[in-house]
Amino acid sequence: MLFKELIDKNRSHREFASGNTAPREAVREWILNASHCPAAMNMQTLKYKIVDDTEQIAKILPITRWGTSLPDKKLPPKGHEPTTLIVICHDNTISPMKPIFMIDIGICAQTIMLSAAEQGFGGCIIGSASTEDLKQSVELPENLQPMLLLGIGAPEDTVVLTAFEGSTKYYRDQNNVHYVPKRSLDEIIIE
Ligand SMILES: Cc1cc2nc3c(=O)[nH]c(=O)nc-3n(C[C@H](O)[C@H](O)[C@H](O)COP(=O)(O)O)c2cc1C
Numbered sequence: 001m002l003f004k005e006l007i008d009k010n011r012s013h014r015e016f017a018s019g020n021t022a023p024r025e026a027v028r029e030w031i032l033n034a035s036h037c038p039a040a041m042n043m044q045t046l047k048y049k050i051v052d053d054t055e056q057i058a059k060i061l062p063i064t065r066w067g068t069s070l071p072d073k074k075l076p077p078k079g080h081e082p083t084t085l086i087v088i089c090h091d092n093t094i095s096p097m098k099p100i101f102m103i104d105i106g107i108c109a110q111t112i113m114l115s116a117a118e119q120g121f122g123g124c125i126i127g128s129a130s131t132e133d134l135k136q137s138v139e140l141p142e143n144l145q146p147m148l149l150l151g152i153g154a155p156e157d158t159v160v161l162t163a164f165e166g167s168t169k170y171y172r173d174q175n176n177v178h179y180v181p182k183r184s185l186d187e188i189i190i191e
Pocket of ligand 1: 010011012013014065066067068124125126127128129159170180
């Protein structure tokens, strides 16, 4: 797959096939890719908790919010939850948390999502779960500060990029096709 195709394929997905869990080895490879990314001062403060147990996932999902721009939809729908969660954590023993490390988190999150998309998986970066709620829902050593959640599975929803026409709000049509408006190149390149 061309890199451009992978980028476009790597949309945020919020509905998943049940029973199609990414193998642990595959998830470990995605995280290996993330570990080869640039890192501020090369300190590599990030640690990753893989959760692929259905009961554990069910315990964590209530602290997340999916697709809040579609308040009439319950996302993910019951029975179509993500089959793998990855909690990206900052290790306080390597360094106290600093704003620069937030950039590492974004780089690594996207690298994992691209790695998953390349193998036919997909999902959503979930920023709506707070560190405090994640601490209570996921068993983690004291030194690890949960920062961001990735929800991944075998996508079942159809997500399409569309041109920005005055609103960045994503929306769905009557066939449940999910449209994501993106600003044009002419708008975002500063002349
Ligand atoms: C840092 C970050 C946090 C996000 N948090 C959430 C979230 O909590 N819930 C959700 O449904 N989507 C979340 N998203 C996904 C965005 O809504 C999504 O990227 C946006 O709608 C554009 O769709 P696209 O990813 O297909 O381009 C988040 C994305 C990013 C980058």
